[in-house]
Structure formats: C-alpha cells, structure tokens
Amino acid sequence: MRIGPAADPNAVAVPEDFIGRLHVEPARDIDVILRTDGDAPVARLISPDEDEQTITPEVADGFATYRVPEVAIYSVLIVPEP
Secondary structure (H helix, E strand, O other), X not given: OOOOOOOOHHHOOOHHHOXXXXXXXXXXXXXXXXXXXXXXXXXXXXXXXXXXEEEOXXXXXXXXXXXXXXXXXOOXXXXXXX
16 A cells, blocks of 8 residues: 655555565454534445445434444445435
8 A cells, every 4th residue: 555656766666566475454443533513324335345334323412423444455435315
C-alpha cells in the first residue's frame, strides 16, 4: 500500500515483492460512527467477494453507529442520505 506520491519511482514496492509472503486478514467488527439528527438510514455493505449485507445502525446521543462485521477486500459501506 502506498499513500501519496512515490518519492523515488524505483523504490516503490511491486506485487512481486509480496507474492507468497503476504497474508491479508480482513478487519472485523469495525464501527463507523456518523453524526445524525434523529433517525439514521439502513446502510448497505457491498464487496465483489461477498454477498451484499444491510447494516442497521444503533442511534444514541446524536450519533449513528454502523457495526461492520467483516471488511472483505474492496468493501464499500453505502449510507444513504436520511
């Protein structure tokens, strides 16, 4: 993973540097917390590797907490406007 521009194009890792040596564990039980005025909409979690899920938030004290059970690669949490 690289964040930002490469300082030296020759010093950037390529996939071949990691093949066979890198094992990725998906993140689990991630809380996405958003400020809300009243009710919060149900969100959708989509990924090309998993079935689509709906996530109902818990709302308390002006915040909606969406608990994402597992983040597969390329997962996207879609929270519609209320």
